[in-house]
Amino acid sequence: MDGVDSQPALVEPIPGAPAARASVDDETALVVADYHAGIEVGLRYERGVELESNADLRRIRLLGLLDRIDPDRLVILGDLGHRIGNAGEREADELDTLLTAVLDRVPATVVSGNHDAGLDANEIDHSGRHPLVITEPAGTRLGRVGFLHGHTWPARTVVESDVICVGHEHPAVRLEDEVGGGRKERAWLRGPVNPEPFADHLGVAAADLDWRDPEIVVFPAFNDRSGGTWVNVEGQGFLSPFLPDALVADAVDAYLLDGTRLGLYRTV
Template sequence: MARVEPVAGEPAAVADLGGERALLVADVHAGIEVGLRYERGVEVDSRADERRERLCGLIAETDADRLVVLGDLAHRIGAPDGDERAELETLIRAVTDRVPMTLVEGNHDAGVAEAFADDLDVIGPAGGRLGEGSASAVAVCHGHTWPDPALVEADVICTGHEHPQVRLEDAVGGSRVERAWLRGELDPAAFTETGETPTRAGDPPELIVFPAFNERSGGTWVNVDGQSFLAPYLPAALPAADAYLLDGTRLGDYRRV
């Protein structure tokens, strides 16, 4: 049975894939500060060094054999250049000096996948499986497009793109927004574009929606009425799911938080 366990206090998880241990993160959005400048005219200090050090620290802390990014390694849509490319080059070199790196291609990653093809193992937008050929196979996709229906053959499916967050209120009206995990049993029919239920032996897989690694990238407030989900299969593919904070606090059904 495949196991994917969050790292306490971090927007990252570890998957044991038989002979390999993988660290999984989603939505790094390297270069986001440059993007905020040209998209919105907002000037903020770069956290490029902090993001790189956090990733490398997590690789060491978890004793990972591989880093898997579930899409949107980069922030710019298209070929990276300037400061964004420089950040990516430094980040990818720092990681691959330690372990191999797999990128699941997201909607921001077409230019990255091409520019760094010699440095990364790339899984296409429809997703794929890690640990293939073992009992520990885990399926991965980014979430911006309909995935390969064959992913439901895995025990666990990991996805990004949504950047799930919860809005929490206290008794006196104060509120805060925190990144969250969503975990629940997948509805296989809602996971496919045709609505046909893919063939699978046994119970449906678990779907895990990862929080964004980049805390500046915003997200979907999953417990607020009227919020539109980004992934084409959400929320229908998760008819029942629990939300968890990064520290492991279980909030229960995300719709009732």
């Protein structure tokens, strides 16, 4: 996936994976969104759907990306767990096993999502391991890159980044074949940002922002069982309070996980 100019991209999706590599100062970060550990338990209670747990597969996929990219840190754009506020034993066990394996390798930053209310870094055993940092829901900035889950408005420091990474939406596109059949594919959204919604929310004039003409990168969900927003289907709405208003609609493209550029997200 090409960057917005001739300079090396600060955030570059990893071909074939719902994950990206980000350059943050002198570090490389592996970035994923919406891991949703324990989702199978949630689906059972929420929808009556019985599925075998994919906990081991999720962990292997994430650790495999750590091996492949060899980053200096992991950044998770919220919803690390699925039912954190009322986590059951299976979800707690999955999170404990995952975080033990991750923190044995790299430090991790988790941007608080709407499913992360009960996640407490002080309850994680850091002995002999790298640290875990859990940010406020308004997000954080590392170097020139802002990180946000997306269920709340971002902090000003995130808005004033060169790139804004967002989760929460689980964007997907509906693709039709020549006989009218359709399938859903997870997708990236990527393009320029409109400053006005953020300035209005912050109560300042857009001209007063340290506006860097940022690119927004809306991440697909890492968890392939978590559903998503079909961005090219009429009647489907965004979940985030600043989307789609903050998107420059005639310039934001959708991409498949393999890097295929589909064109403007609304006209795919």
